Amino acid sequence: MQKILHYVLAMMTLSIALGVQASGKSVYNSLGCSSCHGIDGKPSTSAYPTLAGKDAVWLVNQLKYFQFGVRKDPTMNAMVPIVAGYEQIIADYLSKQ
Numbered sequence: 001m002q003k004i005l006h007y008v009l010a011m012m013t014l015s016i017a018l019g020v021q022a023s024g025k026s027v028y029n030s031l032g033c034s035s036c037h038g039i040d041g042k043p044s045t046s047a048y049p050t051l052a053g054k055d056a057v058w059l060v061n062q063l064k065y066f067q068f069g070v071r072k073d074p075t076m077n078a079m080v081p082i083v084a085g086y087e088q089i090i091a092d093y094l095s096k097q
């Protein structure tokens with residue numbers, strides 16, 4: 001009984017961990033970020049910056065700067081309203097790629 005309980009708890013923890021990973025990825029993909037920044041933040045052209053492996057705090061800050069207009073880029077200034085609320089989850093995902 002103890003063993004089964006332990007197993008169930010371990011699987012639940014694992015699925016929660018994987019779920020967080022998957023939803024950062026799914027948000028990134030469903031918001032269309034991948035169309036420019038590439039699969040997993042690795043763009044196929046140098047026209048768009050690589051986001052994979054960047055520091056999560058730095059990524060969140062860049063998204064905020066675009067939102068506040070502190071950082072100006074017509075494309076990203078237009079993109080950031082739909083990112084609102086998802087900055088951290090996207091940044092966590094990208095930082096681990």
Ligand code: HEC
Nearest residue numbers: 031032033035036048049059062063073075076079083090
């Ligand atoms: C239509 C193309 C396009 C799409 C779609 C797009 N971006 Fe960008 N993104 C850019 C360009 C171009 C830049 C570089 C802007 C600059 O030079 O300041 C950029 C810059 C960034 C940066 C700063 C990176 C750096 O190295 O300075 C982040 C973070 C970022 N984008 C995140 C996102 C996220 C998250 C999404 C999805 C919501 C997204 N972008 C969608 C084109 C795009």
